Amino acid sequence: MRVLSCSDADMYEQCSVSPFAIGFSTVASPPRRKDSIKVMHPPTSNTTTFNWAFFWLCSLLLSSLVWFITVQISNKDSSSQQKGLLIFGVVLSVLLQETFRFGYYKLLKKANEGLLMLSSEETMPISIQQLAYVSGLGFGFMSGAFSVVNILADSVGPGTIGIHGDSQHYFLSSAFMTMAIILLHMFWGVVFFDACEKQLWWSLAVVVSSHLLVSCLTFQNPQYVGSLVPTYIIMFLMGLWAFVCAGGSLRNLKFCLTCKDKDFLLAHHRPR
Amino acid sequence: MNTSDSEEDSYNERTALVASEIPFVPSYQDQAQPTDMEPKRRHPVAPEQPVEPPILDRSAVEREPVIQDDEEELTLKYGAKHVIMLFVPVTLCMVVVVATIKSVSFYTEKNGQQLIYTPFTEDTDTVGERLLNSVLNTIIMISVIVFMTIFLVVLYKYRCYKFIHGWLILSSLMLLFWFSFMYLGEVFKTYNVAMDYPTVAMIIWNFGAVGMICIHWKGPLQLQQAYLIVISALMALVFIKYLPEWSAWVILGAISIYDLVAVLSPKGPLRMLVETAQERNEPIFPALIYSSAMIWMVGMANPARNADRASQDTDEEGYQGESDALARDRAEPETQVSPGMNRSYSTEEELDEEDRGVKLGLGDFIFYSVLVGKAAATGGDWNTTLACFVAILIGLCLTLLLLAIFKKALPALPISITFGLVFYFSTDNLVRPFMDNLAAHQFYI
Numbered sequence: 001m002r003v004l005s006c007s008d009a010d011m012y013e014q015c016s017v018s019p020f021a022i023g024f025s026t027v028a029s030p031p032r033r034k035d036s037i038k039v040m041h042p043p044t045s046n047t048t049t050f051n052w053a054f055f056w057l058c059s060l061l062l063s064s065l066v067w068f069i070t071v072q073i074s075n076k077d078s079s080s081q082q083k084g085l086l087i088f089g090v091v092l093s094v095l096l097q098e099t100f101r102f103g104y105y106k107l108l109k110k111a112n113e114g115l116l117m118l119s120s121e122e123t124m125p126i127s128i129q130q131l132a133y134v135s136g137l138g139f140g141f142m143s144g145a146f147s148v149v150n151i152l153a154d155s156v157g158p159g160t161i162g163i164h165g166d167s168q169h170y171f172l173s174s175a176f177m178t179m180a181i182i183l184l185h186m187f188w189g190v191v192f193f194d195a196c197e198k199q200l201w202w203s204l205a206v207v208v209s210s211h212l213l214v215s216c217l218t219f220q221n222p223q224y225v226g227s228l229v230p231t232y233i234i235m236f237l238m239g240l241w242a243f244v245c246a247g248g249s250l251r252n253l254k255f256c257l258t259c260k261d262k263d264f265l266l267a268h269h270r271p272r
Numbered sequence: 273m274n275t276s277d278s279e280e281d282s283y284n285e286r287t288a289l290v291a292s293e294i295p296f297v298p299s300y301q302d303q304a305q306p307t308d309m310e311p312k313r314r315h316p317v318a319p320e321q322p323v324e325p326p327i328l329d330r331s332a333v334e335r336e337p338v339i340q341d342d343e344e345e346l347t348l349k350y351g352a353k354h355v356i357m358l359f360v361p362v363t364l365c366m367v368v369v370v371a372t373i374k375s376v377s378f379y380t381e382k383n384g385q386q387l388i389y390t391p392f393t394e395d396t397d398t399v400g401e402r403l404l405n406s407v408l409n410t411i412i413m414i415s416v417i418v419f420m421t422i423f424l425v426v427l428y429k430y431r432c433y434k435f436i437h438g439w440l441i442l443s444s445l446m447l448l449f450w451f452s453f454m455y456l457g458e459v460f461k462t463y464n465v466a467m468d469y470p471t472v473a474m475i476i477w478n479f480g481a482v483g484m485i486c487i488h489w490k491g492p493l494q495l496q497q498a499y500l501i502v503i504s505a506l507m508a509l510v511f512i513k514y515l516p517e518w519s520a521w522v523i524l525g526a527i528s529i530y531d532l533v534a535v536l537s538p539k540g541p542l543r544m545l546v547e548t549a550q551e552r553n554e555p556i557f558p559a560l561i562y563s564s565a566m567i568w569m570v571g572m573a574n575p576a577r578n579a580d581r582a583s584q585d586t587d588e589e590g591y592q593g594e595s596d597a598l599a600r601d602r603a604e605p606e607t608q609v610s611p612g613m614n615r616s617y618s619t620e621e622e623l624d625e626e627d628r629g630v631k632l633g634l635g636d637f638i639f640y641s642v643l644v645g646k647a648a649a650t651g652g653d654w655n656t657t658l659a660c661f662v663a664i665l666i667g668l669c670l671t672l673l674l675l676a677i678f679k680k681a682l683p684a685l686p687i688s689i690t691f692g693l694v695f696y697f698s699t700d701n702l703v704r705p706f707m708d709n710l711a712a713h714q715f716y717i
Contacts, residue, residue, distance in 0.1 A: 050359075051669070053662055054662055054663070060703055061695075061703060063706075064698075064703040067706050068706065083713075086709055094717055149654040149658060150655060170714070174714065177714075214716070215715070219713075221713065
């Protein structure tokens with residue numbers, strides 16, 4: 001089922017699709033956020049982002065493999081069965097993503113400790129909080145890209161949204177959902193790492209279950225009210241939680257916004 | 273067709289042996305002393321002979337001994353920094369290729385023309401025949417490459433530097449003028465831009481002339497890098513157009529195996545090339561290599577400038593030698609841009625890490641772009657392209673990590689191409705139906 005139909009390249013239709021494309025892409029990519037965490041410039045963080053993206057990709061690959069196998073052995077004509085298998089695929093994918101996040105976290109911890117032992121410095125080149133942020137970014141970037149890039153490409157047109165009776169808000173809702181997912185991945189990353197560091201297993205469980213919850217909420221699409229609104233609520237809550245985990249507080253926030261954070265300013269002072 | 277000529281030239285490229293014009297620098301020896309006495313220096317210093325860190329290069333590269341850096345963390349830090357320095361150009365090249373493939377339909381049209389190196393057609397009746405033909409094509413292509421590599425080694429051994437140099441110039445001429453003219457023509461056709469010949473002539477003339485100068489002589493570093501990226505992209509586009517479907521994939525696989533063998537095995541042509549260069553204490557291959565930085569000899573007199581046209585970072589740079597008769601050629605010596613950095617000079621010690629660059633052979637650029645371009649061309653799915661892109665970059669990352677650990681010439685293709693191929697086929701066949709289904713129902717994972 002496609003919400004677009006490749007109708008004739010009518011100028012009018014093109015006009016109606018292209019504004020969506022533009023507004024859409026601006027919504028879907030979240031602005032770079034700088035929390036109170038200082039984001040590390042060094043190459044280490046950038047390469048790590050790609051590594052995380054790669055691990056997300058691996059988890060997706062594995063879950064697609066399992067889904068594919070189950071589909072092959074199932075009854076292809078029964079649409080309810082196919083839908084059921086898809087739901088199973090989604091749940092499996094979410095669980096695998098979290099497993100890979102945990103796995104790579106363990107790997108990086110070991111690597112960091114090893115590096116620390118070898119080097120003469122006392123502190124790690126990259127703090128665990130920065131790692132958490134970068135991990136969330138990597139996962140979010142890849143997840144968002146995979147969700148949205150095909151839709152973006154299609155939105156260039158020509159076509160009409162929902163010409164066969166599907167929802168008119170396909171692009172917009174996809175854009176908002178993608179943005180929410182990307183931000184959520186970042187928050188989940190921060191909370192996840194914090195939970196792992198402090199051995200707070202219930203926190204971990206909450207992260208995993210909120211991820212599952214958000215994915216399961218999307219089963220209600222195209223009733224977007226049921227999926228988008230709770231997702232955004234969860235996103236704000238997770239955002240607050242991540243902020244607190246990362247060491248933020250009202251005081252920090254005030255200093256940051258009014259440019260009075262002396263430590264930050266000193267650290268980033270650039271002589272003219 | 274012209275392509276075959278350029279292929280010829282391409283093969284003979286590897287001769288970025290412009291080194292013939294670089295006088296041997298005795299000053300290295302003399303100056304080696306001060307540096308040796310400063311072991312504490314963070315930057316490894318050049319030893320008695322010009323050292324080259326493992327070369328991340330498809331072309332036969334100088335595998336000059338790398339100075340051992342004691343400090344692991346520095347190595348790893350360098351590694352990380354080098355990774356970024358290479359990510360950007362590789363990404364740019366891939367972006368150019370993918371953008372062209374997606375917009376200019378010329379490069380995805382198959383009109384039956386093929387390179388003479390892949391004579392067997394893929395329009396066969398059975399799958400088995402098609403597979404057989406693609407394997408045969410690959411065998412022919414790889415043998416041509418091997419032959420050219422050996423030819424290059426022989427030329428280098430017998431010091432036919434002028435011949436090599438001339439060949440290099442010819443092939444870059446072909447690429448900068450003819451291929452870019454074709455490319456421009458196709459872009460104009462795609463966007464239906466009205467254009468007259470005199471304007472095109474002027475554009476192409478300027479583009480080509482500046483390119484030749486930048487690449488073979490002197491020019492701003494960034495301009496040179498841009499030209500190298502552009503010619504890699506052009507070459508990759510040619511391959512994507514003229515290599516038949518299955519042959520392209522098999523060739524990609526075969527070339528990474530060849531790369532592995534040529535660089536690592538004791539009798540590999542690339543290894544021999546590098547060893548010969550080492551024996552002669554000459555830097556080889558200033559050309560055909562993309563360099564991300566150059567070192568300026570601060571306040572040095574002329575001898576220093578002539579000393580090393582190849583801006584070879586004699587220390588950490590990752591050099592991974594790989595001779596690939598193909599594309600490498602085009603890489604003109606970037607060295608022209610800067611006098612080589614001769615670590616043995618103490619003035620160089622003041623240079624920061626930022627000045628250390630890293631080098632990657634143009635052949636690597638080309639094959640990475642061919643893989644991603646083919647992923648973009650076959651099927652309209654952007655997920656596959658994205659997956660291949662990430663896989664290749666991660667492969668590059670891993671390769672550089674290995675380089676930092678082993679500190680010797682390593683081939684840059686195998687890991688990246690393997691990852692790329694695995695991800696291409698698995699994403700295309702497994703992930704795509706899954707994601708399509710999810711998108712249709714608007715489920716999010």
